[in-house]
Amino acid sequence: MRKKLAAISLAVAGLLAISVPLFAHHGNASYDSTKTVTVKGTVTDYIWSNPHVLLKLDAKDSSGKMLHWIIEAQNPLSQTEVGWTKDTFKPGDQVIVEVIQAKSGVPVGRFGAAGSTAGLATQESLIVINGKQFKP
Amino acid sequence: MSKRCAVSIVALVAGLMFSPVLRAQIAAPQAAGPEAKNEARKWNNIPPRKSAYTGGNPAPAPAPRRDLSGIWDAAGLDGGFQVNGANEHPALFPRKGGAAGSPLEATAGAEGGRPDETGIEHPLPYTPLGLTALKANKPSGPGVRQVPAALSNDPVDQCDPMGFPRMELFELRTFELEQTANKVIYLNEWYGNWRIIWTDGRELPKDPEPRWDGYSVGKWVDDYTFVVETVGLNSRSWLDHAGRPHSADLRVEERFHRVDHDNMELTVTIDDPKMYKEPWMGLNKFPLHLLPSDFDMPELLCSPIDMAEYNRQVADTVAPSRGKKK
Numbered sequence: 001m002r003k004k005l006a007a008i009s010l011a012v013a014g015l016l017a018i019s020v021p022l023f024a025h026h027g028n029a030s031y032d033s034t035k036t037v038t039v040k041g042t043v044t045d046y047i048w049s050n051p052h053v054l055l056k057l058d059a060k061d062s063s064g065k066m067l068h069w070i071i072e073a074q075n076p077l078s079q080t081e082v083g084w085t086k087d088t089f090k091p092g093d094q095v096i097v098e099v100i101q102a103k104s105g106v107p108v109g110r111f112g113a114a115g116s117t118a119g120l121a122t123q124e125s126l127i128v129i130n131g132k133q134f135k136p
Numbered sequence: 137m138s139k140r141c142a143v144s145i146v147a148l149v150a151g152l153m154f155s156p157v158l159r160a161q162i163a164a165p166q167a168a169g170p171e172a173k174n175e176a177r178k179w180n181n182i183p184p185r186k187s188a189y190t191g192g193n194p195a196p197a198p199a200p201r202r203d204l205s206g207i208w209d210a211a212g213l214d215g216g217f218q219v220n221g222a223n224e225h226p227a228l229f230p231r232k233g234g235a236a237g238s239p240l241e242a243t244a245g246a247e248g249g250r251p252d253e254t255g256i257e258h259p260l261p262y263t264p265l266g267l268t269a270l271k272a273n274k275p276s277g278p279g280v281r282q283v284p285a286a287l288s289n290d291p292v293d294q295c296d297p298m299g300f301p302r303m304e305l306f307e308l309r310t311f312e313l314e315q316t317a318n319k320v321i322y323l324n325e326w327y328g329n330w331r332i333i334w335t336d337g338r339e340l341p342k343d344p345e346p347r348w349d350g351y352s353v354g355k356w357v358d359d360y361t362f363v364v365e366t367v368g369l370n371s372r373s374w375l376d377h378a379g380r381p382h383s384a385d386l387r388v389e390e391r392f393h394r395v396d397h398d399n400m401e402l403t404v405t406i407d408d409p410k411m412y413k414e415p416w417m418g419l420n421k422f423p424l425h426l427l428p429s430d431f432d433m434p435e436l437l438c439s440p441i442d443m444a445e446y447n448r449q450v451a452d453t454v455a456p457s458r459g460k461k462k
Contacts, residue, residue: 002412025377026285027278029248030454043275049442050292072450077309077436081182102454 025051025075028110036113038126039069042094048086053079055089055097059107067107071099075108083136089129096128141280143299179433181427189398189425196459197397201359204313204392207431208400208424216308219277221378222372222404222418223305227279227361230257248282252313256280266381266411273379281379284455286447290379291372295438297348297431298327299373300366304404305418310433320362333364335395344368346384355392359446364390375406376418379423383410393421400424 042061097110210216276288
């Protein structure tokens with residue numbers, strides 16, 4: 001077994017992705033990808049699971065009403081490829097995230113920003129966790 | 137059978153930097169010590185980006201004869217995912233001047249809603265039966281016929297098997313080939329597919345009972361090209377993520393061409409006269425890159441329970457018409 005070989009070859013990872021659109025298995029048909037919605041709130045749950053990693057958070061809307069948001073990312077493999085782990089978020093974290101929101105207006109969204117083709121976070125959406133911008 | 141040439145791989149990486157940032161990309165960042173990083177790197181490896189494979193090695197070692205074995209990476213992020221449909225025929229309109237990979241290219245009809253594929257850049261030669269079958273399949277991925285996930289009838293969205301050849305025409309990431317005296321064992325990461333390609337000279341079955349992954353035989357047509365024929369495929373599977381249909385009469389040819397020690401090209405040809413007036417290629421010399429033999433492929437299996445939970449929490453809330461589907 002050539003461990004050294006493995007270690008060297010695994011180092012061949014090239015540059016970090018820069019603005020390469022990553023496509024969702026599910027397209028954006030249900031989401032309004034013309035508008036960036038910024039959600040600021042407290043994480044209540046973070047589900048590291050197929051088909052989509054889910055972030056749940058409580059956030060007040062502009063009228064002060066508490067909304068229970070669910071925001072989806074991609075599958076765990078794709079998220080790992082852009083630096084996420086099962087511990088990236090924890091309940092209680094104060095976060096600011098950019099999402100595209102369901103056309104129906106329910107507090108469901110997908111990480112992304114206006115014009116994004118797939119809404120994959122770290123490519124196209126701002127994420128701030130406890131005051132620090134998430135940049136894997 | 138010696139498969140690895142340390143010199144070639146080392147030459148490949150010569151001049152490339154080994155940065156801690158890249159290590160973090162490869163495995164979940166854990167404790168700071170080098171020991172911990174080595175441990176993390178042994179498991180659930182994520183392959184490098186395509187850019188890592190190009191320009192690094194001006195003189196790779198020559199291809200071994202009649203040998204496909206190894207762990208092969210399709211650089212999924214850079215072409216293997218095929219979420220718009222098989223690589224050679226994405227369900228997208230001609231790009232409005234956008235470069236490959238740019239948002240302009242990506243959104244050429246990707247928002248969906250069309251009844252058929254009229255106007256896509258690389259149209260398929262559907263028979264009338266094929267076109268009817270296409271329209272019955274409602275894909276949820278970005279493409280000209282996209283529907284909201286809750287309205288999709290994509291079998292893999294309910295954890296039906298990926299089937300063959302969809303395992304190569306969708307989410308082609310990493311797979312392993314191992315050769316024995318009478319077969320090639322094919323292990324595919326996405327949805328955990330495996331199949332056997334018999335090389336013992338047997339003929340394909342004449343009237344097979346359909347299987348999701350079919351019946352495959354393979355042979356070397358020269359020292360560097362391995363050709364596989366597959367029949368007996370369950371017509372319930374889709375050919376790709378754009379919902380291309382197939383009948384039970386489908387024959388698939390794969391052509392694995394070992395270019396050199398580190399590189400292989402895969403060509404997949406679809407031949408289904410019931411659905412398509414002529415054969416077409418799903419992949420055309422798609423580049424595959426050899427990974428080290430101790431690369432631990434991460435697992436991604438479809439859990440029906442997790443799928444149902446996702447549908448309940450997300451898909452059905454943004455397009456709550458699941459009851460109308462199919």
